[in-house]
Amino acid sequence: MCRRTITGFCLVLLAVVRIDAQSDSHSRGGWLVHIIDGETGAPVTHAMVQVDDAWVLPDSAGVVALEAAAGSLPCHISALGYRTSALLLPSPGPVTVRLQPEALRVSDEVLVTGQAVPDEISIHSDRHRQSTTGALAQVAGIDMVSRGHFGHEPSLRGMQGARVGVLIDGMHMIPACVDRMDPVTAYVEVGNLERLEVTKGGFDLTRAQSLAGSIDLITRKAEFSRPRGVFLQSGYETGSALQSWSAGLNTAGPYTAMRATGALQRGGAVHAGGKQTLSGTGFSKVNAKLDVSRRLGPKQRLDVGVLGDRAWDAGYPALLMDTRKAQSLLVSATHTYTEAAPGTGLKSLRSRIYHSRVDHWMDDDDRDVGQRQVMTDMHMPMYGNTRTWGWRQELEAATTTRDLRLVVDAYRLAAFADMKMLSTQPDVTPMYLLNLGDVRSNHIALAADVHQRLPGGFSLRLDTRLDGVDSKLADELGRRQVASRFSAADLSRRDLAASYGVVAAWEAAPRTQLRLGLAHSSRQPSHTEAYGFFLYDAGDGAFYHGNPRLDTEHGDQVELGLDHRGDRLGLAASVYVQRVSQYIAGVLDEPGFKTFQNLSEAELAGLEVDAALRPTRTIELTVGGTWTYGQNQALDEPLPMISPLKGTAKLTWTRADGWLQVGSRLAARQNRIARRTTWEDVTPGYAVVDVRGAWEVERHVRLQLGVENVFDRAYNEHLSVGNLPARGRSFYLTVGYDR
Numbered sequence: 233m234c235r236r237t238i239t240g241f242c243l244v245l246l247a248v249v250r251i252d253a254q255s256d257s258h259s260r261g262g263w264l265v266h267i268i269d270g271e272t273g274a275p276v277t278h279a280m281v282q283v284d285d286a287w288v289l290p291d292s293a294g295v296v297a298l299e300a301a302a303g304s305l306p307c308h309i310s311a312l313g314y315r316t317s318a319l320l321l322p323s324p325g326p327v328t329v330r331l332q333p334e335a336l337r338v339s340d341e342v343l344v345t346g347q348a349v350p351d352e353i354s355i356h357s358d359r360h361r362q363s364t365t366g367a368l369a370q371v372a373g374i375d376m377v378s379r380g381h382f383g384h385e386p387s388l389r390g391m392q393g394a395r396v397g398v399l400i401d402g403m404h405m406i407p408a409c410v411d412r413m414d415p416v417t418a419y420v421e422v423g424n425l426e427r428l429e430v431t432k433g434g435f436d437l438t439r440a441q442s443l444a445g446s447i448d449l450i451t452r453k454a455e456f457s458r459p460r461g462v463f464l465q466s467g468y469e470t471g472s473a474l475q476s477w478s479a480g481l482n483t484a485g486p487y488t489a490m491r492a493t494g495a496l497q498r499g500g501a502v503h504a505g506g507k508q509t510l511s512g513t514g515f516s517k518v519n520a521k522l523d524v525s526r527r528l529g530p531k532q533r534l535d536v537g538v539l540g541d542r543a544w545d546a547g548y549p550a551l552l553m554d555t556r557k558a559q560s561l562l563v564s565a566t567h568t569y570t571e572a573a574p575g576t577g578l579k580s581l582r583s584r585i586y587h588s589r590v591d592h593w594m595d596d597d598d599r600d601v602g603q604r605q606v607m608t609d610m611h612m613p614m615y616g617n618t619r620t621w622g623w624r625q626e627l628e629a630a631t632t633t634r635d636l637r638l639v640v641d642a643y644r645l646a647a648f649a650d651m652k653m654l655s656t657q658p659d660v661t662p663m664y665l666l667n668l669g670d671v672r673s674n675h676i677a678l679a680a681d682v683h684q685r686l687p688g689g690f691s692l693r694l695d696t697r698l699d700g701v702d703s704k705l706a707d708e709l710g711r712r713q714v715a716s717r718f719s720a721a722d723l724s725r726r727d728l729a730a731s732y733g734v735v736a737a738w739e740a741a742p743r744t745q746l747r748l749g750l751a752h753s754s755r756q757p758s759h760t761e762a763y764g765f766f767l768y769d770a771g772d773g774a775f776y777h778g779n780p781r782l783d784t785e786h787g788d789q790v791e792l793g794l795d796h797r798g799d800r801l802g803l804a805a806s807v808y809v810q811r812v813s814q815y816i817a818g819v820l821d822e823p824g825f826k827t828f829q830n831l832s833e834a835e836l837a838g839l840e841v842d843a844a845l846r847p848t849r850t851i852e853l854t855v856g857g858t859w860t861y862g863q864n865q866a867l868d869e870p871l872p873m874i875s876p877l878k879g880t881a882k883l884t885w886t887r888a889d890g891w892l893q894v895g896s897r898l899a900a901r902q903n904r905i906a907r908r909t910t911w912e913d914v915t916p917g918y919a920v921v922d923v924r925g926a927w928e929v930e931r932h933v934r935l936q937l938g939v940e941n942v943f944d945r946a947y948n949e950h951l952s953v954g955n956l957p958a959r960g961r962s963f964y965l966t967v968g969y970d971r
């Protein structure tokens with residue numbers, strides 16, 4: 233996508249307002265300030281009155297009561313959509329302040345700055361991944377959206393954000409950054425990643441409500457089989473001056489096992505292809521994880537886990553701001569009952585309670601706000617947090633021909649985000665607003681998954697999920713902000729949504745399966761889509777407003793799949809089409825401002841192919857390709873953030889003590905771009921070559937090394953916001969000790 237800038241953004245103007253002051257003997261104790269719209273006379277309830285350093289809010293009639301002070305009282309009154317007023321309140325008494333409406337304007341002049349250039353998506357060997365992002369990017373159908381060289385967000389089958397369910401061990405953790413700097417995938421270090429459970433399409437609904445599918449990051453837990461395990465690892469990558477250290481241990485007795493790990497990472501300036509160096513791309517991060525498992529007799533087990541992460545000074549060159557600090561914590565307790573004997577009936581019962589919390593601070597202190605074209609001369613420090621309390625109950629049962637899974641997935645969310653606008657000009661009054669005015673929501677979902685085996689190699693899988701959500705805005709200022717655009721009746725919502733899917737499979741030949749899936753998926757609006765206020769999106773340079781009147785989005789999809797797992801040849805292919813109705817997207821209200829609306833229809837389709845050929849026992853050739861198509865039917869243009877045709881080819885040579893791989897990543901030019909909903913530009917295709925290997929130099933000591941982008945190609949992914957360049961030639965070396 234391209235980087236365009238808006239000129240002439242003028243947010244706050246100082247104006248002189250008329251003050252009608254009346255003497256009133258009954259209120260000599262102070263001032264009673266009535267704040268009204270200068271044109272309509274309606275009370276402006278979302279105004280903010282600043283006296284010295286304190287902010288005061290008006291009541292529902294637009295009235296502010298101020299304490300008496302000696303002489304006249306200077307104050308500032310600001311409200312979004314009005315000129316800010318600086319005034320001197322005369323002697324105590326009732327005062328009416330008429331605010332002059334001031335549309336927040338963006339000039340029509342649009343400049344294109346900077347040329348099209350790259351972002352980074354690293355793909356590592358299947359067996360020795362260096363990062364969670366790299367592991368995700370290897371999955372056919374997943375691409376990473378980047379806004380910097382840190383915190384990449386997964387895109388699944390052309391969809392991102394709330395359309396993809398991202399979980400940690402089946403638990404919900406809700407990002408706190410309204411600019412999407414903190415995807416949940418950033419919180420699981422690759423050393424703690426046991427596996428990725430990626431569900432594409434709407435065919436497994438036990439994890440989350442989603443149209444594209446879900447990504448569950450299954451973490452490593454304490455192992456009873458390792459009484460005294462120790463692991464140490466240290467690595468360096470030249471492409472982003474990335475240093476990483478991690479250490480951990482695993483202890484186990486007959487009844488208790490414990491695993492603890494800690495990791496530290498520090499990245500610097502990124503070296504992009506063609507000898508460019510990008511500034512403002514560094515980050516620092518620490519991560520710690522502790523898991524304790526206790527056996528309670530032969531059938532029961534208790535697991536307690538804590539996952540903490542803290543990142544600071546992470547640069548996002550494509551956005552207006554950088555992360556100053558981001559911290560998260562996830563604590564959980566799980567009780568598992570397992571029926572040891574195989575057979576029919578109850579197999580297992582798992583109960584989990586958890587709490588996750590995310591805090592996020594970002595600012596533009598490292599940016600020259602006088603030079604930028606959006607919000608010129610304005611610093612906008614922002615803070616956000618989310619708190620989630622969850623309960624997940626899972627029951628598994630089986631008969632000889634049927635497997636059954638029932639899930640209760642419930643959580644309660646509190647989400648808050650605010651922003652200050654501090655001008656560098658001394659005569660401009662600061663402003664304060666809530667991007668999320670303390671959203672409180674309760675979610676409960678019941679899901680069932682039935683797998684029925686039929687004669688003749690056929691099987692059927694049925695999935696259903698019913699989601700109930702009840703949400704409201706709790707903060708008084710937040711309520712007023714949203715009520716100023718909608719009505720008081722829109723400050724809470726409650727709705728139900730059903731999703732269902734069926735997959736018919738046929739074992740057409742030994743180790744060969746054909747699949748046909750049909751699904752109807754529902755996605756209720758996210759808390760930011762419903763209640764967000766003044767959210768800046770770097771993708772189109774617009775400020776977004778939530779819409780509490782949004783309807784549930786629905787997807788109807790069909791998928792055909794083929795799997796073959798032979799000795800010499802493995803093949804997995806799928807083709808899908810999804811029609812989305814009530815598609816939620818931002819619609820322009822006035823230049824620079826959008827509100828989320830339901831659009832009539834969008835369509836997505838795609839093809840994913842992965843093949844592996846093993847001509848000998850030590851040589852393997854793997855090729856993969858994905859093609860994704862997205863069309864916004866309502867606006868008659870391509871959907872934004874859709875990857876072009878992409879492919880990989882890798883040749884791997886394996887020995888007992890290591891392996892060596894030469895691989896290539898290819899992407900075609902993306903000509904299908906969104907111009908109305910997003911400012912995209914055509915992204916040229918690229919081909920890069922990587923060489924990787926691993927070698928066990930000694931017992932327990934393993935080296936991983938390689939060169940990415942061997943020919944130092946300058947390129948960027950289409951999903952790189954602001955055409956942020958990808959890394960150029962990068963050497964990496966990791967030394968690990970594990971016993």
Ligand SMILES: [Cu+2]
Pocket residue numbers: 409410411412413414554555592593594
């Ligand atoms: Cu942020």
